[in-house]
Amino acid sequence: MAATALTNPTRLWAAQEVLSRSNPVPAASGVYGWYFEQAPHPGLVAGRMLYVGIAPRYMANRTSTQNLRDRVRYHFRGNAEGSTLRKSLGCLLDLELRRVGSGKRMTFGQAGEAKLSQWMADNARVCWVEHEEPWTLESELISQLDLPLNLDQNGDNAFHAQLKEIRARARQRAKELPISA
DSSP: OHHHHHHSOSOOBOHHHHTSTTOOSOSSOEEEEEEESSOSSTTSOTTSEEEEEEESOOOSSSOOOOOHHHHHHHHHHSOGGGOHHHHHHHHHTTOOOEEETTTTEEEOHHHHHHHHHHHHHHHEEEEEEEOSSHHHHHHHHHHHSOOTTOOTTOTTSTTHHHHHHHHHHHHHHHHHSOOBO
């Protein structure tokens, strides 16, 4: 039942709606699924779910304070350091990954993150389902569905090696460039 709400959603939500004051995303635990009207890479198919994420994530040694609302909003307007989805999308869209601050963090810089946020506003759509232990549903979905943008627990996916290589090349290029302000 919960999986169906993600794989066959009654509604997909755009950035404008999720980032509005009347934000429809609940401040609860759950799983969210990402669809894209334009595929971020020629090897991917537009119009179907390509990624799932959870909030909070499972942490054995402490309690996460993340919820669906926080995570979905962050993916739409945050940066690549705090969002593996943003990092993958930016790398697939060939944005320049850069070391920032002390040099340990990597983002697409102010201009690149703005460009990615705009691309997501134009193309990314999201749905969600509340779930008390979202990590169990996430594992189930990753094992049963073709979710090419998920890296964790998804080594058997046909796109996994390609995505890892694209991200590794972007990281290597970033290490060769000077640290951005």
